[in-house]
Amino acid sequence: MTSSAELRAIADVVDKFDIPAVKVTGGQRIDMLGIRKQDLPAVWADLGKAGFVSGQAYAKGLRTVKTCVGSDWCRFGTQDSTGLGIRIEKFMWGSWTPAKVKMAVSGCPRNCAEATCKDVGIICVDSGYEIGVGGAAGMDLKEVERLAKVATEGEAIDLTVAFVQLYREHARYLDRPYRWLAKVGLDWVRARVVEDPENRAALIARFDLSQGVYQRDPWADRATRQAQADFAPLADLTKEVAE
Amino acid sequence: MSWLDIGALDNIPRRGARVVKTVHGCVAVFRTHDDRVFALDDRCPHKGGPLSEGIVHGHDVTCPLHGMVIGLADGLATGADKGAVATYAARVEGGRILLDAARLIRGTAA
Known part of the structure; x- marks a missing residue:
């Protein structure tokens, strides 16, 4: 079961993070595929606000x-x-x-x-x-x-x-x-x-x-600033040029 | 060698990895249980899986896609598997991670 509010929240997350693939699963879930790793904490923060918890796809x-x-x-x-x-x-x-x-x-x-x-x-x-x-x-x-x-x-x-x-x-x-x-x-x-x-x-x-x-959303703890930093690259050397 | 400071050792979780973006693609920087640091291309020789997201054990990493085990020191697949990943010199000094910049930066002589 779902609702217009939930579907809207999912659709907004898909647009906001430019998620390339949305799929309906055999288990009656909606799968969002191809999210960039550094976006994961922010994606789950938005989904959490809409009442979704994590784990149904991988637990x-x-x-x-x-x-x-x-x-x-x-x-x-x-x-x-x-x-x-x-x-x-x-x-x-x-x-x-x-x-x-x-x-x-x-x-x-x-x-x-x-x-x-x-x-x-x-x-x-x-x-x-x-x-x-x-x-x-x-x-x-x-x-x-x-x-x-x-x-x-x-x-x-x-x-x-x-x-x-x-x-x-x-x-x-x-x-x-x-x-x-x-x-x-x-x-x-x-x-x-x-x-x-x-x-x-x-x-x-x-x-x-x-x-x-143990009934706790694993991503709830990871929507923090520090966690978000950990999901991003450690350094970006693509702009560096040798002296 | 020209050493580049790319971050603090504590920025990498123990038995984990963070990624460094370079012009040639991503380099995975691993921190083992004993605080040693290794840098390898973030691409499994099997089907290109992200080694930075694999399970680190001892001084090896297991690719999260299909389970190939790569030695962190030499970048070679272990056991009966064949395959090799490019490695980059890395060391820790004063709590900072230094990578050999030679092959990582645009314009350096190889």
Whole structure:
């Protein structure tokens, strides 16, 4: 989801810094490519003022929660898939994970958000939410495995957070969730996330604690004068002439 | 050699690099963990990637594009890889970085 104000802010940044390429990504982001390194702190300062945070394109963390239109505007939508996607993103952005995490929420089994090949993919149905995990659509192609079906959005978020926290605590660096799942098995994960409510709550509490520290826009600290100087060339010798 | 003062050592983050613009293109100036300084063309011999944005480790740098590892002292690709990057004499004196200006400035004899 976006708004005219956000699009205007992006367009203004593109014009102001003469950015050569603007692309729409598969993860429903807008990519600005070809920015000069010395312009980066200023670009992010402007984007930050418009409410954007950094990380969705490159983080070893949550990338994006792709969503379909959902019950707001689609005749087949069973739940508010866009709303759920936004709430998950707002809660989980900025968390550090062993490898990138891509999620999606589809409002019905037609699966317009392609949730069935994501690290965490939620399919909404009339009676609730089907949580799938361990999908892949990169060098490997793999369908999600069914973690659980829950009745409420709150439970869907709880399971998603608990699953990601378990992944953060156990997986080897650079293993996407599907690789980690192949090593530990879905049953092992289910026992700790679905079947043990106390453990699930503890996982969520630890994720919460971590976010209190780490949910921070990395560029917010770098929009300073000193940081901007560091991104510029150290010296320019092109005008120098030998004596 | 004619030495040119191009900045303070502390202007370069440790295990990092800053760039010096010259008529021949950019030169990457690296500062290693032990505060030694090396200057190389900012162009990986593989596909021209910006070595100044690579990961510095020991006295090597790994190109951020495809992972080629270049020795900072001799500009040569390490291991089984082939490739060479031009290097420029560099030293530190009194906290300032000095580069040999011979090949960096217009009009100097090579």
